[in-house]
Amino acid sequence: MPELPEVExxxxxxxxxxxxxxxxxVWVFRQDIIEPGPGGARTAYDLxxxxxxxxxRRHGKQLAIVAEDRRAVCVHLGMTGQLFVQPGRxxxxxxEHRHAAWGLEPAGARLIFRDPRRFGGLWTFRNVRALEExxxxxGPDALAITGVQLHQGLHSAARPSRRTIKAALLDQGLLAxxxxxxADEALFAAHIHPRRPAGKLTAAExxxxxDELRAVFARALQAGGSTLRDFVDGDGQPGRYGLQHAVYGxxxxxxxxxxxxxxxxxxxxxTTVFCVTCQPLNKRRNRP
DNA sequence: AGGATAGCCTGCGGGC
DNA sequence: TGCCCGCAGGCTATCC
Numbered sequence: 001m002p003e004l005p006e007v008e009x010x011x012x013x014x015x016x017x018x019x020x021x022x023x024x025x026v027w028v029f030r031q032d033i034i035e036p037g038p039g040g041a042r043t044a045y046d047l048x049x050x051x052x053x054x055x056x057r058r059h060g061k062q063l064a065i066v067a068e069d070r071r072a073v074c075v076h077l078g079m080t081g082q083l084f085v086q087p088g089r090x091x092x093x094x095x096e097h098r099h100a101a102w103g104l105e106p107a108g109a110r111l112i113f114r115d116p117r118r119f120g121g122l123w124t125f126r127n128v129r130a131l132e133e134x135x136x137x138x139g140p141d142a143l144a145i146t147g148v149q150l151h152q153g154l155h156s157a158a159r160p161s162r163r164t165i166k167a168a169l170l171d172q173g174l175l176a177x178x179x180x181x182x183a184d185e186a187l188f189a190a191h192i193h194p195r196r197p198a199g200k201l202t203a204a205e206x207x208x209x210x211d212e213l214r215a216v217f218a219r220a221l222q223a224g225g226s227t228l229r230d231f232v233d234g235d236g237q238p239g240r241y242g243l244q245h246a247v248y249g250x251x252x253x254x255x256x257x258x259x260x261x262x263x264x265x266x267x268x269x270x271t272t273v274f275c276v277t278c279q280p281l282n283k284r285r286n287r288p
Numbered sequence: 289a290g291g292a293t294a295g296c297c298t299g300c301g302g303g304c
Numbered sequence: 305t306g307c308c309c310g311c312a313g314g315c316t317a318t319c320c
């Protein structure tokens with residue numbers, strides 16, 4: 001399930017294939033995966049046909065292919081989305097949940113968007129400024145989040161936020177890029193109980209949490225991201241970080257720190273795994 | 289209005 | 305062996 005490190009991995013692996021390439025030919029096998037931005041439509045033109053790719057951007061979990069003439073397509077991988085390059089000018093069909101494809105020239109290759117569960121999709125923008133406005137609704141990108149930014153985000157409301165820190169971390173409007181896997185991993189590494197009220201985290205705790213978010217993202221990127229089932233990068237390669245998860249998916253197993261049994265609960269409609277000993281609800285006890 | 293909840297969608301694995 | 309059910313979760317819409 002692509003979160004920030006996986007999406008960044010896709011961005012980096014696609015860059016050499018896409019930047020400078022011309023898009024000649026667009027295939028769409030499911031119209032309903034495309035959502036037109038303001039003034040846009042679902043045409044091949046909106047999907048960058050006839051343009052030259054200038055850059056691939058990312059904010060949080062969202063990718064965008066930006067053309068030299070400022071047209072842009074935002075790609076959302078959702079849960080099971082894949083965006084990858086298939087070499088050769090092969091025939092394209094909509095089998096195996098391949099919903100859209102682009103022809104890349106002069107290399108002669110196909111960029112393919114595949115998404116079995118269709119939680120993902122494509123957003124088209126005739127001017128990249130409309131995309132930037134959309135991205136302004138998201139919080140700061142989590143890859144470079146600072147403790148001060150995190151503290152400000154959690155305390156920006158008039159009253160201190162009562163929701164849990166786990167729910168807050170998953171809120172893309174507050175912080176862009178964190179999903180269920182890395183929320184649990186960072187909270188564990190920062191020794192913060194997932195049920196702590198977000199508005200009551202101290203500046204020092206926010207600093208620690210921001211440090212661990214950046215650290216866990218850096219380690220995941222190094223390993224090529226987490227692949228649980230579907231994730232592949234732009235070259236079709238899976239990631240290896242899943243093997244290093246300390247708590248995610250390990251409910252009932254032993255805590256790698258203290259050997260206590262990891263607890264699995266449901267929080268903000270998400271399975272949440274943590275260590276009751278290393279992540280005390282009362283922050284004054286058992287501080288590392 | 290902030291926060292919780294339902295629904296979208298497919299594949300897979302456990303249980304019988 | 306095969307079927308059914310539960311579960312995985314990013315995001316939007318809707319409700320309270």
